[in-house]
Amino acid sequence: MPSLLDKIWEPHVVDRNPGQPDLLYIDRHLIHEVTTPQAFEGLRKAGRPVRRPDLTFAVLDHVIPTDDLSRPLKDEVAEAQLSALEKNRAAFGLPVFFGMHDPRQGVIHVCMPEQGVVLPGNTVVCGDSHTASHGALGALAFGIGTSEVEHVLASQTVYQSKPGEIGVEVRGRLRPGVGAKDLILHLIGLLGFSGGTGHALEYFGEAVSALSVDGRLTLANMAIECGAKMGLIAPDQTTFDYLRGRPLAPRGPDFEAALAWWKTLFTDPGHQYDHRVLVDARDVEPRVTWGTNPAQSVPITGRVPDAFDFASPDDRLAAEEALNYQNLEPGARMTDVPVDYVFIGSCTNGRLEDLREAAGLLRGRRVAAGVTALVVPGSGLVKAQAEKEGLAAVFTEAGCQWRAPGCSMCLGMNPDLVPPGRRCASTSNRNFEGRQGRDSRTHLVSPATAAASAIRGRLSDPRDFERRP
Amino acid sequence: MEKFVTLETGAAILDRPNVDTDLIIPKQFLKRIERGGFGRFVFNDLRFRPDGSEDPDCPLNWPRYRGAGLLVSRENFGCGSSREHAPWALLDYGFRAIISPSFGDIFRNNSFKVGLLLIELDSGTCAALIKLIDESPGYRLSIDLPAQTVSGPGFSASFEIDPFRKELLLNGWDEISLTLKKEELIAAYEKKRRRPWQAAVTAAG
Numbered sequence: 001m002p003s004l005l006d007k008i009w010e011p012h013v014v015d016r017n018p019g020q021p022d023l024l025y026i027d028r029h030l031i032h033e034v035t036t037p038q039a040f041e042g043l044r045k046a047g048r049p050v051r052r053p054d055l056t057f058a059v060l061d062h063v064i065p066t067d068d069l070s071r072p073l074k075d076e077v078a079e080a081q082l083s084a085l086e087k088n089r090a091a092f093g094l095p096v097f098f099g100m101h102d103p104r105q106g107v108i109h110v111c112m113p114e115q116g117v118v119l120p121g122n123t124v125v126c127g128d129s130h131t132a133s134h135g136a137l138g139a140l141a142f143g144i145g146t147s148e149v150e151h152v153l154a155s156q157t158v159y160q161s162k163p164g165e166i167g168v169e170v171r172g173r174l175r176p177g178v179g180a181k182d183l184i185l186h187l188i189g190l191l192g193f194s195g196g197t198g199h200a201l202e203y204f205g206e207a208v209s210a211l212s213v214d215g216r217l218t219l220a221n222m223a224i225e226c227g228a229k230m231g232l233i234a235p236d237q238t239t240f241d242y243l244r245g246r247p248l249a250p251r252g253p254d255f256e257a258a259l260a261w262w263k264t265l266f267t268d269p270g271h272q273y274d275h276r277v278l279v280d281a282r283d284v285e286p287r288v289t290w291g292t293n294p295a296q297s298v299p300i301t302g303r304v305p306d307a308f309d310f311a312s313p314d315d316r317l318a319a320e321e322a323l324n325y326q327n328l329e330p331g332a333r334m335t336d337v338p339v340d341y342v343f344i345g346s347c348t349n350g351r352l353e354d355l356r357e358a359a360g361l362l363r364g365r366r367v368a369a370g371v372t373a374l375v376v377p378g379s380g381l382v383k384a385q386a387e388k389e390g391l392a393a394v395f396t397e398a399g400c401q402w403r404a405p406g407c408s409m410c411l412g413m414n415p416d417l418v419p420p421g422r423r424c425a426s427t428s429n430r431n432f433e434g435r436q437g438r439d440s441r442t443h444l445v446s447p448a449t450a451a452a453s454a455i456r457g458r459l460s461d462p463r464d465f466e467r468r469p
Numbered sequence: 470m471e472k473f474v475t476l477e478t479g480a481a482i483l484d485r486p487n488v489d490t491d492l493i494i495p496k497q498f499l500k501r502i503e504r505g506g507f508g509r510f511v512f513n514d515l516r517f518r519p520d521g522s523e524d525p526d527c528p529l530n531w532p533r534y535r536g537a538g539l540l541v542s543r544e545n546f547g548c549g550s551s552r553e554h555a556p557w558a559l560l561d562y563g564f565r566a567i568i569s570p571s572f573g574d575i576f577r578n579n580s581f582k583v584g585l586l587l588i589e590l591d592s593g594t595c596a597a598l599i600k601l602i603d604e605s606p607g608y609r610l611s612i613d614l615p616a617q618t619v620s621g622p623g624f625s626a627s628f629e630i631d632p633f634r635k636e637l638l639l640n641g642w643d644e645i646s647l648t649l650k651k652e653e654l655i656a657a658y659e660k661k662r663r664r665p666w667q668a669a670v671t672a673a674g
Contacts, residue, residue: 014651014654014658019632019633020632021631021633023651027667034500035552038502041502041504042645048645051655055669063500078500080500081502095671095672096669117669119667128550129549129550129551131551144575145551145552145575145578145582146579147582147583148579150645154645155649156655156659163574197545198574224549224575227545227548248669249670250666250670251670257664257665257666261664314544317485317486318486318487321485411491411550413497413500430489430550433491433514434495435491438519439519
């Protein structure tokens with residue numbers, strides 16, 4: 001009984017030899033400024049062209065500032081990186097490029113689906129681990145390194161070993177005030193920080209089907225945070241409705257032909273996954289990380305654990321290191337932890353639905369004194385729509401900074417950093433040591449929890465606040 | 470990439486699980502567009518204090534671990550971001566091989582592409598090896614890739630490696646050149662098996 005993964009993987013195998021990884025054809029290669037300059041340089045040195053410029057899609061997102069967009073950038077090294085992609089794009093003749101002032105520009109995993117670049121059944125790669133996001137549309141999408149980027153640019157293929165499969169069933173519906181971000185943090189907690197290594201996750205069940213494409217992108221995005229390179233969701237009517245009419249999606253008879261195949265993309269009943277996980281959606285609460293990896297989380301109503309609570313020596317060691325770095329006392333209530341910064345944005349939670357969720361809490365309320373709150377839309381189109389709907393005004397009236405799109409404070413490659421010793425409630429995907437700035441402390445949360453925390457100045461339960469539509 | 474056949478070297482330890490690629494090479498160093506020279510930034514936030522001075526408490530700065538060609542750590546080494554800057558930095562610093570109970574998937578692919586040998590030994594063996602190195606200043610290990618063994622005084626282990634990766638490492642082969650020899654297969658794939666709608670739409674119509 002073939003799985004969704006089998007149905008996409010097998011038709012993309014260009015060459016298969018015993019004892020070797022498969023050579024897979026790549027339908028969509030997404031590229032950005034950080035992981036490509038050395039790959040283009042490799043092509044240049046070897047005198048090789050980009051084999052399929054038409055299947056290569058470029059955007060600037062990681063290092064661009066979100067306030068002062070004037071060029072050249074003040075950061076000379078970042079400026080050199082931006083101009084490298086601008087030059088490479090021109091020199092190698094890539095037709096699709098969303099530059100710094102293009103209204104379609106944005107975080108690569110936000111703007112590419114938005115443009116209809118990614119389709120169900122596609123193989124999608126990008127030099128970025130959160131490429132897993134695109135599995136939300138039923139695409140086989142995974143992150144690669146710069147050598148692999150060069151390999152794909154040169155050959156439109158990549159060597160890859162077929163991963164194992166973990167079937168993740170989410171029964172029932174999520175409760176009010178609980179979203180896709182809470183669900184994925186809950187799942188990563190269950191699977192463990194490396195529980196998905198060597199595997200693809202496939203999410204299904206009522207709670208997954210009920211999610212919008214925005215929510216599904218959040219769910220698939222963080223598959224890598226339990227070690228799984230891919231997170232898949234079978235395409236359905238929600239997916240098809242989302243894709244129809246997107247600027248770079250197929251049109252007319254092409255769309256209908258595609259649709260006929262997309263409708264066959266699901267795991268056949270009776271398929272045996274390598275592992276199965278069952279979650280009752282009603283058990284999921286708003287969730288917050290206390291530690292320095294995304295598996296170290298508790299419900300917002302919970303308390304900081306003690307390192308001795310963990311059975312395995314490695315988990316205990318990781319917890320000790322994390323509590324020390326995060327400066328947290330075991331037993332403290334999460335809702336007593338103060339925050340200095342709030343970041344709403346990123347490829348995890350920078351889409352329109354996320355901003356609506358946060359604005360629902362912030363409307364008519366104020367960010368607590370002493371808290372710096374950044375709202376960074378995931379793309380130029382998200383920004384424009386949020387301004388049109390009045391969300392931007394809600395944020396600025398509440399005292400948030402409304403910024404231009406980019407990866408921003410998720411990883412602080414641009415000037416948006418959390419200072420040393422400061423604590424941030426963040427809708428991003430990683431709480432690693434130093435991720436948002438050296439010696440900064442990150443708590444991963446949903447957009448609603450981030451908004452609630454901004455209002456109170458400490459980590460807060462979004463269910464304590466009435467939403468104001 | 471450089472060939473890897475055998476290595477006889479000093480060994481350093483990083484006794485913590487989940488060494489993520491942000492820790493191996495922090496983001497501020499990813500803006501460089503060169504491929505070389507990342508070694509001086511490896512484990513920056515562990516090796517250097519915020520003022521840029523060396524932290525004498527960091528074992529990697531101890532004279533006994535300087536110049537080590539091998540690093541031994543705990544489970545899930547190289548998890549997180551896809552940045553190939555991580556194996557570039559480790560190699561440029563002088564590490565030719567890493568031993569750990571498990572590695573992040575993307576880091577694993579990246580490392581083998583650039584000639585950094587990753588050796589998986591079970592958790593108990595890694596813990597014992599960390600202890601042995603810690604208690605034996607000047608301890609050296611030998612790696613024999615053809616035989617798939619790691620050995621040193623009072624220590625011996627064998628490891629598994631994908632035969633394809635092993636062959637590339639032993640010969641120092643460039644994978645792209647190998648793949649481009651398959652041009653006919655790729656062209657045939659494009660001609661026969663791609664569906665018309667899979668062609669990209671590259672401009673709004």
